Amino acid sequence: xxxxxxxxxxxxxxxxHANVDMVSGYPGTPSSEIIGNFQKFRDKFEVQAYAQWxxxxxxxxxxxxxxxxxxxxxxxxxxxxxxxxxxxxxxxxSYIGLKGSMLLIAADDPGFHSSQTEQDSRSFAKFAKIPVLxxxxxxxxxxxxxxxxxxxxxxxxxxxxxxxxxxxxxxxxCEVDEKLEFNPAKGEFQRDIKRWAAVPPAGRFRQGLEQIDxxxxxxxxxxxxxxxxxxxxxxxxxTLCLTSGTGDGYVKEAMEEMKLEADIxxxxxxxxxxxxxxxxxxVDYDQVIVFEETYPxxxxxxxxxxxxxxxxxxxxxIDEFTKDKVLMAFSNVGLINKNEFYKSDxxxxxxxxxxxxxCPGCPHRDxxxxxxxxxxxxxxxxxxxxxxYTLALNQGAIDTVLCMGASVSMASGFSxxxxxxxxxxxxxxxxxxxxxxxxxxxxxYQNHKxxxxxxxxxxxxxxGRQHTPERANPAKIDIKxxxxxxxxxxxxxxxxxxIEKSIDFMKSLKIKYEEATGPVVAVIREFCVxxxxxxxxxxxQVFAEVDQDKCVACDICTTQYKCPPMHYNExxxxxxxxxxxxxxxxxxxxxxxxDAFVKVGEIK
Amino acid sequence: xxxxxxxxxIGGQGSVFLVKVLSIAASLKDQKCLGTENHGMSQRGGSVxxxxxxxxxxxxxxxxxxxxxxxxxxxxxxxxxxxxxxxDEGTIIVNADSKFPKIEYETIKIDxxxxxxxxxxxxxxxxVYMLGITLARDPHFxxxxxxxxxxxTQMNAKMAPKNIEVLHQxxxxxxSI
Numbered sequence: 001x002x003x004x005x006x007x008x009x010x011x012x013x014x015x016x017h018a019n020v021d022m023v024s025g026y027p028g029t030p031s032s033e034i035i036g037n038f039q040k041f042r043d044k045f046e047v048q049a050y051a052q053w054x055x056x057x058x059x060x061x062x063x064x065x066x067x068x069x070x071x072x073x074x075x076x077x078x079x080x081x082x083x084x085x086x087x088x089x090x091x092x093x094s095y096i097g098l099k100g101s102m103l104l105i106a107a108d109d110p111g112f113h114s115s116q117t118e119q120d121s122r123s124f125a126k127f128a129k130i131p132v133l134x135x136x137x138x139x140x141x142x143x144x145x146x147x148x149x150x151x152x153x154x155x156x157x158x159x160x161x162x163x164x165x166x167x168x169x170x171x172x173x174c175e176v177d178e179k180l181e182f183n184p185a186k187g188e189f190q191r192d193i194k195r196w197a198a199v200p201p202a203g204r205f206r207q208g209l210e211q212i213d214x215x216x217x218x219x220x221x222x223x224x225x226x227x228x229x230x231x232x233x234x235x236x237x238x239t240l241c242l243t244s245g246t247g248d249g250y251v252k253e254a255m256e257e258m259k260l261e262a263d264i265x266x267x268x269x270x271x272x273x274x275x276x277x278x279x280x281x282x283v284d285y286d287q288v289i290v291f292e293e294t295y296p297x298x299x300x301x302x303x304x305x306x307x308x309x310x311x312x313x314x315x316x317x318i319d320e321f322t323k324d325k326v327l328m329a330f331s332n333v334g335l336i337n338k339n340e341f342y343k344s345d346x347x348x349x350x351x352x353x354x355x356x357x358x359c360p361g362c363p364h365r366d367x368x369x370x371x372x373x374x375x376x377x378x379x380x381x382x383x384x385x386x387x388x389y390t391l392a393l394n395q396g397a398i399d400t401v402l403c404m405g406a407s408v409s410m411a412s413g414f415s416x417x418x419x420x421x422x423x424x425x426x427x428x429x430x431x432x433x434x435x436x437x438x439x440x441x442x443x444x445y446q447n448h449k450x451x452x453x454x455x456x457x458x459x460x461x462x463x464g465r466q467h468t469p470e471r472a473n474p475a476k477i478d479i480k481x482x483x484x485x486x487x488x489x490x491x492x493x494x495x496x497x498x499i500e501k502s503i504d505f506m507k508s509l510k511i512k513y514e515e516a517t518g519p520v521v522a523v524i525r526e527f528c529v530x531x532x533x534x535x536x537x538x539x540x541q542v543f544a545e546v547d548q549d550k551c552v553a554c555d556i557c558t559t560q561y562k563c564p565p566m567h568y569n570e571x572x573x574x575x576x577x578x579x580x581x582x583x584x585x586x587x588x589x590x591x592x593x594x595d596a597f598v599k600v601g602e603i604k
Numbered sequence: 605x606x607x608x609x610x611x612x613x614i615g616g617q618g619s620v621f622l623v624k625v626l627s628i629a630a631s632l633k634d635q636k637c638l639g640t641e642n643h644g645m646s647q648r649g650g651s652v653x654x655x656x657x658x659x660x661x662x663x664x665x666x667x668x669x670x671x672x673x674x675x676x677x678x679x680x681x682x683x684x685x686x687x688x689x690x691x692d693e694g695t696i697i698v699n700a701d702s703k704f705p706k707i708e709y710e711t712i713k714i715d716x717x718x719x720x721x722x723x724x725x726x727x728x729x730x731x732v733y734m735l736g737i738t739l740a741r742d743p744h745f746x747x748x749x750x751x752x753x754x755x756x757t758q759m760n761a762k763m764a765p766k767n768i769e770v771l772h773q774x775x776x777x778x779x780s781i
Binding site: 002004006029030032033113114136137166169170171172173246248249250252253320321322323324341342343344345346347349351352354355356357359464564578579580 | 614615623624627628630631636637638639640641642643649650651661662663664665667668669670680681683684686687688689691705707717720721727
């Protein structure tokens with residue numbers, strides 16, 4: 001049956017077709033749609049399956065892993081930096097193995113589209129000693145979900161699927177199973193303390209030896225099942241291209257379009273590789289080039305003077321693939337002359353940059369505006385975190401972004417290192433639940449003096465508005481109670497578009513801070529303007545325009561407030577784009593020193 | 605058949621909707637189709653560029669100098685992606701006013717913002733409007749009006765009548781370009 005699927009749709013559908021009935025994970029671009037789509041397919045097909053967001057990736061992994069220990073067919077989803085968070089669990093799970101099967105989906109982001117690193121999860125799989133599959137297209141992702149679970153079940157190991165953004169968010173007409181026969185495995189935990197309780201040292205040596213044997217067996221599987229059947233397609237060219245994932249498509253297309261001669265061998269499982277058998281193929285070739293994203297994972301497993309890749313400076317080392325980069329590699333190894341077929345001139349004049357920004361009407365903007373009004377830049381440090389609010393960088397209201405939860409622990413560090421400044425840290429509600437709580441306990445425990453603002457819009461907004469723990473269980477989980485339980489008072493501010501109220505609240509926190517000996521914590525109750533359930537009643541629908549006579553082009557609104565509808569017109573006066581303004585009315589209050597923002601229709 | 609489309613715009617303008625419509629249209633023609641979209645950071649009012657490749661392709665992204673068509677939902681975003689067009693055969697369909705510079709590519713220009721401002725069509729349907737202009741004015745566009753209408757209906761049957769109305773209005777408006 002043919003179906004038009006985005007990569008993350010294809011993965012979700014394959015999970016159902018492969019009888020997965022436990023999925024757990026944490027949102028992160030480009031992986032976020034997998035769980036939501038799984039829930040949609042589950043409901044559409046009316047089957048029973050657990051598919052829920054966890055508080056973070058480590059928790060998500062552990063929920064799914066326990067399921068697999070108990071014999072179920074499970075899956076954990078996350079983005080590549082989420083795998084860092086889950087890695088503690090993964091490293092041990094790799095030694096211990098499992099009874100059912102488990103697919104770990106770690107979605108990578110070559111080109112840094114939505115991520116702070118370009119790390120290669122295949123190399124992480126190699127470090128953790130688990131097999132990894134690297135799909136090139138949504139169709140392959142669909143097929144490899146099933147293959148990965150088969151490998152997991154056969155070898156009793158967690159198996160990784162590593163789709164990149166250009167697979168997760170690619171769209172393709174895919175061939176998928178016609179019928180759904182959903183027969184999930186029954187969960188039944190069988191006590192085996194020596195295996196399931198990772199206590200050193202004796203049992204660990206044995207499991208370490210088993211892990212080595214397991215990898216050898218998987219290498220053999222990789223050769224007989226995945227590599228050997230492809231050898232008949234090699235045509236005896238002088239050059240062999242070893243490809244992995246999306247790299248394969250770029251190489252194939254460039255060769256077809258440029259009419260180049262080379263053999264291509266795609267390695268579906270880039271780790272573990274049957275090194276000696278692959279190297280034996282090199283005898284027939286003058287040179288071998290490895291095309292992979294983003295680290296030299298395959299290249300590092302092989303050795304031959306004929307081998308070219310990132311380690312020999314022949315293939316690009318950073319950023320996404322393009323066909324131009326394929327040609328460059330071919331030219332670097334002397335296969336073709338320098339070729340600029342895939343190059344074309346950019347528009348010559350400078351174009352205004354359009355960085356992502358907080359949405360019009362977003363409460364975050366007002367809160368950061370108020371923070372900067374009360375806690376002046378010269379005397380403050382603003383550590384922040386991962387989420388939509390990171391975009392307050394545009395307002396100059398954020399100094400540091402590191403990783404999930406780091407705002408709180410870095411606020412501790414800055415308060416020790418530079419005590420003359422006021423540290424004002426900001427973190428979102430989902431990120432606070434993810435990894436903000438333990439650094440807050442640490443700060444209270446150690447009396448670190450700073451201000452922490454928890455910006456609670458009750459959704460994981462940046463990744464597509466997934467539910468948060470508080471949103472799903474408002475009667476049970478409350479940020480205020482969590483903060484109080486950690487040991488300090490939690491001040492609370494209900495956001496409204498009247499900016500003065502937010503400024504007054506920040507002033508009250510400043511007084512608390514002056515008297516405090518430890519962290520001063522506040523939760524700001526906000527909403528997301530894209531949240532269809534909550535936003536409509538919160539927005540006053542009062543639209544603004546600019547009194548051109550009053551505008552003095554002082555730049556305050558375009559630098560400190562930065563609402564997308566505000567821009568300069570040809571007369572060098574500010575104008576509000578009526579298509580973008582959503583009527584929050586916030587700018588009418590405090591933003592303009594000459595009161596040029598007025599309600600639509602009020603200009604006489 | 606091989607036909608490559610770049611869709612450029614601003615987060616929130618509905619570029620991804622066009623990727624979906626064109627992939628459905630390709631399936632109706634029994635053609636292979638690979639495309640790719642921007643999610644996440646780029647949604648928040650930032651620059652967005654999406655790719656659709658109809659025919660026998662292996663990778664979802666489009667290289668410079670390869671696109672047959674560039675649909676630009678906003679002028680500057682069109683210029684920002686102009687290097688993707690084929691040098692001699694590429695066409696840009698762009699939503700821009702009279703200040704849009706003269707460029708060395710076949711350019712079909714319409715000030716859709718002005719028409720939306722005059723309430724001639726709802727701004728939310730800008731993507732469909734520009735698709736209508738494309739249907740009417742790109743002689744190499746591989747899909748027929750019927751195929752696009754069917755694709756829009758398959759995308760969202762409830763919204764289809766309104767979208768198809770905008771599509772027809774754009775085709776009508778294109779006569780005066």
